[in-house]
Amino acid sequence: MLRTFEQTNELIKQGKAVVMTAEEAIALVEESGVSEAAKRVDVVTTATFGPMCSSGAVLNFGHSDPPIRMGKVFLNNVECYGGLAAVDTYIGATQPSESLGMEYGGAHVIEDLVSGKTLRLSAQSYGTDCYPRKSIEADVSLETINQAFMFNPRNAYQNYNVATNGSDRPLHTYMGTLLPSFGNVTYSTSGELSPLLKDPELRAIGVGTRIFLAGAQGHVAWEGTQTAFNHEKTPDGGDYNAGPTLCVIGDLKQMNPRYLRAATFEGYGCSLYVGIGVPIPVLDEELMAQLAKSNKKLYARVTDYSVNARSRPFMGWVTYDELRSGMVTLNNGIKAPTAPLSSLLVAREIAGLLKEQIAAAAFLLQEPIQAFPRNPLKALNAL
Numbered sequence: 001m002l003r004t005f006e007q008t009n010e011l012i013k014q015g016k017a018v019v020m021t022a023e024e025a026i027a028l029v030e031e032s033g034v035s036e037a038a039k040r041v042d043v044v045t046t047a048t049f050g051p052m053c054s055s056g057a058v059l060n061f062g063h064s065d066p067p068i069r070m071g072k073v074f075l076n077n078v079e080c081y082g083g084l085a086a087v088d089t090y091i092g093a094t095q096p097s098e099s100l101g102m103e104y105g106g107a108h109v110i111e112d113l114v115s116g117k118t119l120r121l122s123a124q125s126y127g128t129d130c131y132p133r134k135s136i137e138a139d140v141s142l143e144t145i146n147q148a149f150m151f152n153p154r155n156a157y158q159n160y161n162v163a164t165n166g167s168d169r170p171l172h173t174y175m176g177t178l179l180p181s182f183g184n185v186t187y188s189t190s191g192e193l194s195p196l197l198k199d200p201e202l203r204a205i206g207v208g209t210r211i212f213l214a215g216a217q218g219h220v221a222w223e224g225t226q227t228a229f230n231h232e233k234t235p236d237g238g239d240y241n242a243g244p245t246l247c248v249i250g251d252l253k254q255m256n257p258r259y260l261r262a263a264t265f266e267g268y269g270c271s272l273y274v275g276i277g278v279p280i281p282v283l284d285e286e287l288m289a290q291l292a293k294s295n296k297k298l299y300a301r302v303t304d305y306s307v308n309a310r311s312r313p314f315m316g317w318v319t320y321d322e323l324r325s326g327m328v329t330l331n332n333g334i335k336a337p338t339a340p341l342s343s344l345l346v347a348r349e350i351a352g353l354l355k356e357q358i359a360a361a362a363f364l365l366q367e368p369i370q371a372f373p374r375n376p377l378k379a380l381n382a383l
Helices: 005-013 022-032 034-040 106-114 285-291 320-325 344-359
Strands: 019-021 043-051 056-060 072-075 078-080 088-092 101-105 119-124 135-140 148-155 162-164 171-173 176-178 185-187 210-213 216-223 231-233 239-241 246-251 260-265 269-281 299-304 314-319 327-329 335-340
Touching: 019 022, 019 344, 022 034, 022 043, 022 285, 022 344, 034 285, 043 344, 056 106, 078 088, 078 106, 088 106, 101 106, 101 260, 101 269, 106 119, 106 260, 106 269, 148 269, 162 176, 210 246, 210 344, 269 344, 299 320, 314 320, 314 327, 320 327, 320 335
Parallel strands: 019 043, 162 299, 185 335
Antiparallel strands: 043 269, 056 088, 056 148, 072 078, 072 119, 119 135, 148 246, 162 185, 171 176, 210 216, 210 269, 216 246, 231 239, 260 269, 299 314, 327 335
16 A cells, blocks of 8 residues: 555645546556556545436424424425424425426425525424424525535446437436437446546445535445446456445535536436535555546446336447547447536536645545445335
8 A cells, every 4th residue: 555544634734745636647647657656646536517316405494483393395395305303304306396397396496595595485284282383384595494414315326327219219318318219328427537437446435435515525424325336347358337326415505506406307307416526545556547547448338228127228338438429339330429418527627626625735535434335236026
């Protein structure tokens, strides 16, 4: 090992740490080699900004007089989860509005809160001796709410599927609109900047890792839901694993709406664009080699979303370099145009901001307190 988390943090505090974005680290390795780069670089910053449907926020409104134990809770007519306690609630990003349907939902409520807007709270209850009130209406904002923290069960997929459509009609999905007859290909990972593609075995990322979360300093709270370590060999003999995700937490009151944006996908519904940046310490040459993998060496699987089954047809391997080129060739010989759902521009911005914060000793690394388990992914067998 070249250096530990503790040693890296000492360098950061002293203003001596050499910090590079993943793209800068790739260029350095191409120029000087892995061994020399590993000696020179202390931290590599990674980032992604894309739709992450499994997101939401925990809110506490404070007690009214007389008090109410909120059962049915709505913010701007979007239902929140009321099965917690008294005036706590959880709003999920994909929950649609009762009146506007898929055009407005939980993601928009969260963005509106972070943008400083006032929202309408409506809640009902059955009434109890300790919480006699049965209904309440109020205007709330991020300033009037006690606690407001983002808690996202599944973010930053290591390497999400690349989607296409082999049917004879358009498909409206969480991967955007897929044109018929393999008319397009969509993807949603920032490639060589993507956090989990740079540390695929999660050697430096785990429970407790401090991250950039939508403008605030947040943490990895747990393994993300659907995390799995399913290894395959890529065409160049490399290793492919799509499965790990992050469960993340952070203070909504410290977040910036530039890195937290609501979106509506036609025919699918609401989602939330979340900006995540993860600093990865260069622990040794092996990790540096992984950090230096470029889009030319990072592969993804193309799958046909027209088949509604757990195992969709495999349509070929593509590199992120090919995806970024605007055109890929599927394994049936068809050439299809590509389009990203994620923003490389904003991912680069986040990686750069994180680099600046670490260089200024405003952001220290947190060594994971627990690694993710390597459990197989289970499936639901419906009756």
